[in-house]
Amino acid sequence: MDREKNERDELLQKKMDYDVLDKILDGIGNLGSEQVKAIFLVGVCMVLYSATHVAYVFTAMDLDVRCLVPQCEESSPGYNSWWVSNAIPFDSDDNPERCSMYLPLNSSSASNCTANAFDRNHTVKCSSYFFKNDEHYLGREFNLLCSDNKWKLTLVGTLNTIGMFFGLLITGVISDKYGRKFVLLVGISTCGVVGVIKAFSPTFEWFCFFEFLEAVLAAGSYGCGFILGVELVTPKLRVLTGCISCCCYALGEVLIAAVSWAVMDWRMILYLVYGPSILVIFMWWSIPESIRWYLSKGRIEEPKRILRSFAEANGKQISEESLDKLKLILKEQQELHESVTFVDLLKSTPLFLRFLNCSFCWITCAFLFYGMTLNSVTLSSNSYLDFIYISLTEIPAYCSAVFIADRIGRRYSMALSYGLTAVSCFAFIFVSKDIVWLRIIIYCMGKFGATSAFILIYVVASEIFPTSLRHTMMGVCSMVGRFGSVASPQIPLLGDIWKPLPLLLFTSLAAVSAFTSLFFPETLNMKLPDTIKEAERIGKNSTDNNK
Numbered sequence: 001m002d003r004e005k006n007e008r009d010e011l012l013q014k015k016m017d018y019d020v021l022d023k024i025l026d027g028i029g030n031l032g033s034e035q036v037k038a039i040f041l042v043g044v045c046m047v048l049y050s051a052t053h054v055a056y057v058f059t060a061m062d063l064d065v066r067c068l069v070p071q072c073e074e075s076s077p078g079y080n081s082w083w084v085s086n087a088i089p090f091d092s093d094d095n096p097e098r099c100s101m102y103l104p105l106n107s108s109s110a111s112n113c114t115a116n117a118f119d120r121n122h123t124v125k126c127s128s129y130f131f132k133n134d135e136h137y138l139g140r141e142f143n144l145l146c147s148d149n150k151w152k153l154t155l156v157g158t159l160n161t162i163g164m165f166f167g168l169l170i171t172g173v174i175s176d177k178y179g180r181k182f183v184l185l186v187g188i189s190t191c192g193v194v195g196v197i198k199a200f201s202p203t204f205e206w207f208c209f210f211e212f213l214e215a216v217l218a219a220g221s222y223g224c225g226f227i228l229g230v231e232l233v234t235p236k237l238r239v240l241t242g243c244i245s246c247c248c249y250a251l252g253e254v255l256i257a258a259v260s261w262a263v264m265d266w267r268m269i270l271y272l273v274y275g276p277s278i279l280v281i282f283m284w285w286s287i288p289e290s291i292r293w294y295l296s297k298g299r300i301e302e303p304k305r306i307l308r309s310f311a312e313a314n315g316k317q318i319s320e321e322s323l324d325k326l327k328l329i330l331k332e333q334q335e336l337h338e339s340v341t342f343v344d345l346l347k348s349t350p351l352f353l354r355f356l357n358c359s360f361c362w363i364t365c366a367f368l369f370y371g372m373t374l375n376s377v378t379l380s381s382n383s384y385l386d387f388i389y390i391s392l393t394e395i396p397a398y399c400s401a402v403f404i405a406d407r408i409g410r411r412y413s414m415a416l417s418y419g420l421t422a423v424s425c426f427a428f429i430f431v432s433k434d435i436v437w438l439r440i441i442i443y444c445m446g447k448f449g450a451t452s453a454f455i456l457i458y459v460v461a462s463e464i465f466p467t468s469l470r471h472t473m474m475g476v477c478s479m480v481g482r483f484g485s486v487a488s489p490q491i492p493l494l495g496d497i498w499k500p501l502p503l504l505l506f507t508s509l510a511a512v513s514a515f516t517s518l519f520f521p522e523t524l525n526m527k528l529p530d531t532i533k534e535a536e537r538i539g540k541n542s543t544d545n546n547k
Contacts, residue, residue: 020325021291024307024318025234032314035232039241041283042184042229043248048277049188049221050252051259052195053160055273056211057374058260060156061383062492063139064132066096071104072113079132083113089123093499099126099146135264142204150493152204156211157374157489163212165482167219172475180224180290189281191218195274199267222249231290232310239402246398246455253373253391261384295326342476345469350536355473357516358461361414362481364513365457368421368450368506370488372443375502378495379443380436393444397451405456410463411520414456418514420449425506446506453513463523466535470528 031039066079069087076083079096087104088096102118129145139145144152175183191214198210222245229241259272291303304323311318345351376390377383405413424446431439458474465473494501521539529535 020322021295022235024322024326025310027318027322028234028307028311028316029314030237031233032310034309034313038232038287039229039244041287042225043244045184045188045280045283046222046225046245046248047252047255048192048273048280049218049225050249051256051273052188052191052214052218052277053222054253054373055195055256055269056156056160056489057377057387058137058256058384059266059269060138060153061135061260061377062150062153063135063137063145064095065098065129065140065145066132067099067101067126068128068130069101069104069113070128071117073130075113079130086113086115087118100124101126133264137264137266138204138207141266142207144204147496150496154489154492156208158486159208159212160215161370161482161485161489163215164219164485165479167216168475168479168482170216171220171224175220175224179293180228181284181287183220184224184228185281185284185287187218187221187224188277189279191221192274192277192280195270195277198274199270228287228290231292232288243398243402247395250391250394250398253394254388257384257387257391300324300326342469342472345465345473345532348532348536351465351532354464354520355477357519358457358464358473358477359480361453361457361513361517362461362477363484364418364509365450365454366481366484367488368484368510369447369454370485371491371502371506372421372425372447372450374489375491375495376443376447378492379439386440389440389444390447393447394451397448398455401452401455402459404452405459406524409522409524410456410460411517411522414453414460414517414520415514417449417452417456418510418517421446421453422449422507422510422514424449425503425510429500429503449510453510453517460520460523463526463528464521464535464538466529466532 064079066084066088069083072081072083072087084096086102088101091097100123102120103122103124104118105116131140138156139149139153144150171183171187194210194214194217198207198214201207201210226242226245229245230238233241256269256273260269263269263272288306288309289302291306294300294302300323303326307318307323345355373387373390376386379386401413401417404416424442428439428442428446431442433439457477461474461477462470491502491505494505523538526538527534529538
């Protein structure tokens with residue numbers, strides 16, 4: 001039986017090494033006009049998806065606000081006027097407290113706003129507020145300005161992430177049934193509709209409901225867009241198109257920060273970002289469906305038509321004989337695949353431990369990536385510019401991570417990425433807030449490492465599990481990693497307990513993950529495992545596993 005199984009595995013590998021679709025794409029050549037157009041449109045979708053996905057960072061942003069002191073504002077208005085310390089207590093960060101002021105005394109000295117004009121032993125709640133900037137976000141709209149309501153603002157981000165979690169359970173099934181393009185375009189368009197409706201929310205509770213709903217609808221859009229882009233090109237260009245998709249996500253973050261900076265109004269932000277998202281449905285006739293999805297559904301004519309259009313744009317010819325082999329070869333591969341379940345994988349001790357490690361590192365990646373993104377708006381006096389700096393850091397991180405991983409290996413690259421984040425976050429604690437440029441540089445280094453680790457965990461997870469469970473395991477690890485995303489919006493609350501606490505949490509998790517990532521088997525230049533036994537052998541016998 002073992003001999004027959006080994007022979008079957010060898011036959012499977014011979015078939016898998018010859019992918020007719022990849023060979024046809026190689027014959028078509030490099031990027032042609034049709035492929036460039038499709039990749040560009042998918043990139044536009046990625047930008048809009050990203051902008052809507054992180055819009056809550058600004059719509060629910062914490063504002064700089066203090067009590068309005070009428071008798072003092074008339075003579076010397078300003079958020080940090082000379083008299084403010086006389087009338088309002090300051091917090092540990094040397095900022096005016098939000099919702100309390102010293103009790104004014106009924107005396108003639110009240111008009112000059114000196115310290116003698118107030119009873120500094122007693123405080124009263126504000127009846128009205130003075131805002132540092134002309135920003136109109138949720139806190140101002142629904143009177144969520146005081147510290148005891150701050151958790152409601154962080155709840156918006158948590159609901160968004162929970163919605164993504166549940167949405168992934170639904171959109172995976174929809175994607176398999178109706179196609180990748182359907183989830184990408186319909187998901188972003190319906191998200192746009194809900195986002196515009198959200199601008200008319202009469203209460204904070206209604207806003208939260210729509211925030212959750214839009215996240216559910218758009219949950220699978222990024223993954224489907226990534227797959228579509230990668231499958232449009234030859235194997236040697238897949239890393240490039242994958243990096244383009246990731247960079248488009250970063251550009252979407254820059255877009256939402258720029259729009260927010262320009263309008264500083266939560267309703268206008270929703271109109272300007274979600275409105276154009278509705279229109280992506282009209283890309284239906286310009287973006288091709290996934291060729292592999294068509295073939296998985298036993299449909300051969302649509303892939304032929306797509307490949308012919310690519311070839312024609314490149315001035316190439318595809319033989320009908322090659323096209324006719326598509327369905328036959330993929331059918332043979334499907335018949336040869338080993339039937340393995342998730343339970344079978346968990347019975348393997350090395351793969352079970354690998355799964356636990358991968359899940360933990362994924363949680364850390366999500367927590368660091370989103371947590372540092374959300375926390376970036378507190379770096380200096382300009383939250384919008386800080387967010388843009390941090391978002392742009394992702395582009396070189398995406399581009400360099402895979403390049404470095406192909407030079408020194410996956411696990412060492414991941415350990416270095418986590419290590420860079422740990423060191424940067426720890427060093428950031430000791431940098432004076434007056435040295436703004438140094439704070440931003442160190443924080444960007446930390447975000448660079450977190451971003452690199454995030455893309456590398458995708459690479460590692462795609463290479464350490466057997467073929468028949470590869471997509472399933474990546475999906476499970478990604479879903480588990482969402483717990484890190486769910487927790488990340490609560491980071492501002494930790495800063496209220498103790499200012500360095502968020503950075504210490506980032507440091508400790510990154511340091512532990514840097515250590516545990518060294519226990520992954522090295523997969524550089526290794527053949528992708530097709531069976532559980534092959535997956536178990538990765539890292540033990542490099543000769544057998546070499547491509």
